[in-house]
Amino acid sequence: MRSTLRADPAVPLEAPAENDPLYVRAAGRALAVLSAFHHVDGPLSLSEIAKRAGIDRSAAQRIVHTLKVSGYLRRGPNNRGYLPGLRLLDHTLDVLRLDPLVQRATPVLLELRKTVRERVDLSLFDETRLVYAFRMQSKRETFYATLVGQSVPIFCTAGGRAILAALPDERVVDILRRSELTAYTPNTITNPDTIIEQVRDARRNGFATVRGEFLQGEVAVGVCILGRDGLPLGAIHVGGSLAEWSLEEFVEKIAPLCIEASQAISNSL
């Protein structure tokens, strides 16, 4: 399971915004404590939390206490260390159910999944990354379970490229410059110029495709969802197996349906 988790591309680090008269430090620190759990792979002790959050052990102590009594933290197995608490999932629910895109997209994507019979994902665009809102599986076969909040790179995924296609070239270049162009598979395109060409293709076609660039043996079609202001909010992403499909077949069958779905969603926003 752990092996399926990639490093998050460019997570905006806790930027405390020094000298901001409106900034509430203690509030920020509580979140810094919770953020200490990003990227770690097990329970954290008080001192570890303090170090990662960049605060004193005493401060950590009191904040951890506060978070614990509220359910945002809990003790780890065998009462060793701390883990993020289930209370956080309440906020997950708030984010998802209040998100206008998720609200509109859900029924449409349920329908889409019923017709395409392949894996359908919805991801949300957040500055420089794509965050998974949910995945609707299909078929028996599953690569792995995707967890909400997992984020995928923009440069080598179908959804990501579809989003880039909706942005002006200058922002595309900027995002690519800020991305770590890691080769996740032998097929991953890491040359910025080639990526930009792919993006231009996507711009013409109205959808983007990827063949095994992020996941071995996966074909995917991605279509961007635009907000009222014309800016990309997220992307639909349909993925299938290269064992069953050629890229061309997949595109021919899937892409029109995705575009239709995307328009249905965009129009209802």
Add this chain to the structure above:
Amino acid sequence: MRSTLRADPAVPLEAPAENDPLYVRAAGRALAVLSAFHHVDGPLSLSEIAKRAGIDRSAAQRIVHTLKVSGYLRRGPNNRGYLPGLRLLDHTLDVLRLDPLVQRATPVLLELRKTVRERVDLSLFDETRLVYAFRMQSKRETFYATLVGQSVPIFCTAGGRAILAALPDERVVDILRRSELTAYTPNTITNPDTIIEQVRDARRNGFATVRGEFLQGEVAVGVCILGRDGLPLGAIHVGGSLAEWSLEEFVEKIAPLCIEASQAISNSL
């Protein structure tokens, strides 16, 4: 979509713990601000946030500002009001990937789903409620998309009853007493004594069943997952359609597999 969301059973309200010398108030307030979005159905203005969080508008202003620059809040559509921000999903990921139960259960449940070909859920036990960690769909048909963080009642779901069966009678009674025994369908059992009988059945069988008590037309088998200390951590939940199955058939085919899966998970904890 909204119509699929039930009121959360007994969410532990923000209990500020007055006169706790270790309590960091500003930290608690930040979370109170985020919690203001529970149960609402749209963007919240500054004053609404203040009211719901029980703080002054000025305090709300600064905390909202702090949360906004950190990505925990964002402006709503058309720049009206505020919504919970995507940054929260990073913490969702932390909760899920660091949860020992989720870690162990994921591969087992992927396998389980492959063999049963029905919907498989994992939910986590949190004091008086069951919170969804994830759902693995199967088949074409889907009732609706379940969102992470959604919680279901304990008293009338298969997973819930399985958990009750793992608790001593006194705690069962206590939890039932604290639950709102709402009839979600005409089939919902709301009589505490009858529920306790069901729980005793589940205790004998090693699994619990439910027929259309929470969702019309759904059969479900639930099996509890025990921690090392013998206390319930969560539940596996397999659901099918009454249009395809009788309760007996479903149980006969599904229950043994669920129990096996549960034991595989418990043993690896």
Add this chain to the structure above:
DNA sequence: AGATTTGTATCGAAGAACGATACAGACGTA
């Protein structure tokens, strides 16, 4: 057994958060 961890508890000084107050723009209404 000794040396570090762990989590917990207490306290006074320093400083940050509180809440009052003020202002401009958007919105709806008369």
Add this chain to the structure above:
DNA sequence: TACGTCTGTATCGTTCTTCGATACAAATCT
């Protein structure tokens, strides 16, 4: 049009909260 009320934003002095030092017991490692 002019009004009132909402929105979000900005500034400031006093108070009360948070900070970080210090201390202690229990568990864990060496």
